[in-house]
Amino acid sequence: MPVTVVAAARTPTGRKQQLAALLRHLREQSRWTQRDAGVAVWPKASPASGQNKIARLEGGNLGIDEADLRRLLELYAVTDELVVDLALGLQADTSQRGRWSGFRSVYHPEVYRQFIDLEEDAELIRYVTNERVPDLLQCTAYARAEFERGQGSADRLAENTVQATLDRQQRVLFRDNPARFHCVLSESSIRRVQGDEDVMREQLLHLVTLSRYPHITIQVLPFRPRRPASSVIAQQGILERFALLRLATPGGPGDFPAHLDFVFTKTGNELTCDDDVARYERIWTNASENALEAGQTWDLLGEVAADFGVN
Structure with missing residues (x-):
């Protein structure tokens, strides 16, 4: 065989x-x-x-x-x-010894560490997100703006979290042979101010820059669809946050599957690995089909940037 x-x-x-x-x-x-x-x-x-x-x-x-x-x-x-x-x-070679020290220690509980690892290994990553720009797409100023400047251990935790986010971006988006990354953002995530207008201008420009990489696709689902759509998700916006991760199998005999699919859902700050991949595949398809195409997304990002003062 x-x-x-x-x-x-x-x-x-x-x-x-x-x-x-x-x-x-x-x-x-x-x-x-x-x-x-x-x-x-x-x-x-x-x-x-x-x-x-x-x-x-x-x-x-x-x-x-x-x-x-x-x-x-x-x-x-x-x-x-x-x-x-x-x-x-x-x-x-499955030992985790020492891997979650330093700034990477911010990733816990165990399900979050599993997600971070599988994200790094994935050949295809698809996000649907609302309210905020996801970590992989954040510029440094936006990532820092999530934390009010504190003192002592609180301030160190904030900086470790930012450094962990930047490290994660390098390991996922800018590694050799990076994953194909496709994200559908709600319009609320690009209009909701994090930090101040300067931070938001930088973040919007960062999204445009990232979206020009051939392996990165960013779409925005607008408040008001710019083309007719009967879909509930297009009319009401994105109601769920989740990530679909596709991992290649190492090969094997016979009809061994070519890939493994995982879905992680997020409610508040709680991350969960869900078994119902097929359901989230359907939500993903619905969201992507009703979101703006790349060129239209760039136009909307420009409009929102202008609202924040970009000429």
Whole structure:
């Protein structure tokens, strides 16, 4: 059976998800149930515990040591050395030790760190956002303006957060072979003042500059659609904030899927990984189809900039 092997993910979270997808695919191909596979690999565990371990492993929520991984591959009758080496390579480099120190320590809880890692590994990133410009598109002044200048630890946390945002932009938007990035912004996010008019002018110009990169697409969903639309999202504006992340799989045998899709939703300051990717794909399509095209978005950004005093 042909095997295609491509580059592993950059981050431990990405590699763990790639390994999870590979092991799930191998188990399904070999026709083992999660329960039976768990009992075979961990015979001293109860059937329910063994099944839970396999389920968590295939969900990317549990690591596995090399000895257990080899037993699992043997159970699934994996003899192709490319697949064995691929699985062992993904398993060997999933440690997060020391990665979330310094200014990166601002990313917590764990779900946020998973999001940051998968964002860095993604080949396609799609955002729908309202009320504020998302972190990846913020200029430095706009990022700083979110925090009132404090004292001591509060001020250090604010600066660490800004530095983490700038670092994240470099790792996602300006790395070698960057992801395709497509964002639909509500008009409210470009009119809502953060900081002052000088900050907003700089931010609007920054959006125009970013949108001229070939891998970055920015659209604005206006308050009043400039073309007929019966869609609720076009009439009422963006009601949800979420990110769709597409991660390439590392390759594998047979009909192994080419990519993995994740959706993260945000309510207030709480980030959640949602299982209902299909629902958010539909919302994304609706938002993108009813938003302004790139040229129209540039025109609107210019109009709003003029409202803030740009000649």
